[in-house]
Amino acid sequence: MDKKPKIIITERDVERLEKLLDSLPAKAFPGKAELEMEIGRAKIVDSKKIPASVVTMNSRVKFKVSSSNEEFCLTLVYPKDVNEKGDTISILAPVGSALLGLSQGDEISWPKPGGGMLKVRIEEVIYQPERSGDYHR
Helix, strand or coil: CCCCCCCEEEHHHHHHHHHHHHHCCCCCCCCHHHHHHHHHHCEEECHHHCCCCECCCCCEEEEEECCCCEEEEEEEECHHHCCCCCCEEECCCHHHHHHCCCECCCEEEEECCCCCEEEEEEEEEEECCCCCCCCCC
8 A cells, every 4th residue: 555645634624523423323434434544643733824735624626536537626525515516525435535634746545435446636725714714614
């Protein structure tokens, strides 16, 4: 397995994600353990100190899935905020979990439901709430 890049998550995102994960049954979604491990290995910082190039919750991210070479531009959201337009991705989706805390240029391999790996590369953090001064989103 590839060495995982360092990840940075805001204190606020960690608090909200831990609350979300605690509210879900153990087998609620296939990547729960992986998301918990990512949170556990992350560097946790104050929202005002997060680098502008890091993917936080509610960030709009342009990323590429290496296996298909497809590029996507999606906003990383909590499950309740997923919309029908298709321009959001839940933190509980495998790609969503893989994006959190990565920086522009980072690449990570992430387990897919049903087996196999998904390789994702962050092309650009188009919008980050903290960079825009929105610390409560």
